Amino acid sequence: MNASQEPAPLDLRPLSARSVVLSLLLGTHPPELPVKDLVRAVEPFGVGGSTLRAALSRMVAAGDLRRADGVHRLSDRLLERQRRQDAAVHPLTRSWDGTWETAVVTATGRGPAERAELRARLTALRLAELREGVWLRPANLRRPWPGDLDGVVRRFAARPEEDARSLAAGLWPLDAWAATARALLAHVAEADRPADRFTALAAVVRHLLDDPVLPAALLPAHWPGPELRAVYTRRQRELTEEVLGGAGR
Numbered sequence: 001m002n003a004s005q006e007p008a009p010l011d012l013r014p015l016s017a018r019s020v021v022l023s024l025l026l027g028t029h030p031p032e033l034p035v036k037d038l039v040r041a042v043e044p045f046g047v048g049g050s051t052l053r054a055a056l057s058r059m060v061a062a063g064d065l066r067r068a069d070g071v072h073r074l075s076d077r078l079l080e081r082q083r084r085q086d087a088a089v090h091p092l093t094r095s096w097d098g099t100w101e102t103a104v105v106t107a108t109g110r111g112p113a114e115r116a117e118l119r120a121r122l123t124a125l126r127l128a129e130l131r132e133g134v135w136l137r138p139a140n141l142r143r144p145w146p147g148d149l150d151g152v153v154r155r156f157a158a159r160p161e162e163d164a165r166s167l168a169a170g171l172w173p174l175d176a177w178a179a180t181a182r183a184l185l186a187h188v189a190e191a192d193r194p195a196d197r198f199t200a201l202a203a204v205v206r207h208l209l210d211d212p213v214l215p216a217a218l219l220p221a222h223w224p225g226p227e228l229r230a231v232y233t234r235r236q237r238e239l240t241e242e243v244l245g246g247a248g249r
Contacts, residue, residue, distance in 0.1 A: 010183055011203045015195060017047045017055035022064065023202050024243070025074050026082050027236055032073040033244075041243040044194035084124065087143065088208040089229055096140040096215040100158045105133040107152035118152065126212055128171035138168070140215045168218040180207060181224040188231055197239055204232045 013019065020042050025031045033041070035056070039049050047055075056072060059065045066073045074082060103122065110118070119129070125143070127135040139157060160167055168174070184204050191197040211225050219225075 010180070010187060011206055012187075012199050013202065015045055015047075015199060017042065017051050018059060018064075019202070020045050020047055020198070021052070021055060021059065021072075022078070023198065024240070025065075025072070026078070026085055027240055030073075031079065031082055032071050034071050036070075037244060038072065044243055045198060046195065084209065085205055088205060088211065089232060091211075091213045092142040093140050093213065093215075094142050096138050096217070098159055098164070099139040100136050100160060101127070101139040101141075102156040102158045103127055103135040103153045104156070105135075105152060106154050110152075118149075121146070121149070122153075124209075128212065130171065136171075137212065138164070138215050138218060141213060165218050168212075168214055172212045172214070174212075174214075174220055177207075177210065177212075178220060178222075178224055181228045185224065185228060185231060188235060194239065194243060197235065201232060201236050201239065204228060208232065 021038065024038070024041055025033065035053075038056070039052060042052050056065065056067070060067050060072075063075050064078055066075055105118065122129075122135050125145075126141060127137050129135050136158070145155070184200070184207060188197070188200045188204065191200045208225075208229065213225075216223075
């Protein structure tokens with residue numbers, strides 16, 4: 001159970017050449033850009049051409065990017081990250097009939113690293129842990145279930161007798177998430193320089209990854225999730241068009 005309701009401080013991470021390149025590509029569809037466009041795009045963030053090229057070489061060597069014919073593309077690993085980011089900004093939902101998706105970890109003998117990885121994957125699927133090994137959420141999301149988890153997790157549909165709003169409030173720190181979302185909305189509205197807007201929008205998308213995407217009936221009043229998504233989508237498009245010179249991206 002996640003009982004903490006203290007809002008987290010804004011996750012405003014300093015810019016680096018790598019973070020600028022990754023954020024630009026993660027927000028671009030398809031996620032690929034020629035070097036000449038990247039050089040122009042990173043200038044507003046104080047990244048020079050030589051610094052960019054050194055960062056690109058390191059990112060290719062590390063498996064973050066693939067390079068062909070002067071074009072840099074996200075690697076397969078980071079394409080999965082882009083899919084998760086896109087799902088965070090535009091989650092696919094369905095009407096909720098009161099059923100809860102329940103996943104019970106049945107595998108035993110797993111080491112600490114394997115258990116931590118499994119917890120991270122279940123959390124990324126927007127499940128919350130009721131008790132050790134028992135994860136659940138309202139069955140209102142349309143998203144694929146990783147087939148490789150079938151050997152370690154069994155899934156059920158359930159209808160808890162407990163009040164659904166109370167159960168959701170105990171599983172997710174909804175008030176704290178909302179407070180941080182409102183602080184991010186205010187910060188985005190005040191950010192003027194491209195670098196400040198870029199940093200703010202990166203913090204927004206990280207926060208959206210933690211949104212449980214619950215049915216409206218289970219959310220506190222005036223839930224800021226839809227507004228945060230709309231603001232991110234609009235500002236990210238504006239910033240991308242600005243730094244890429246409106247090159248059809």
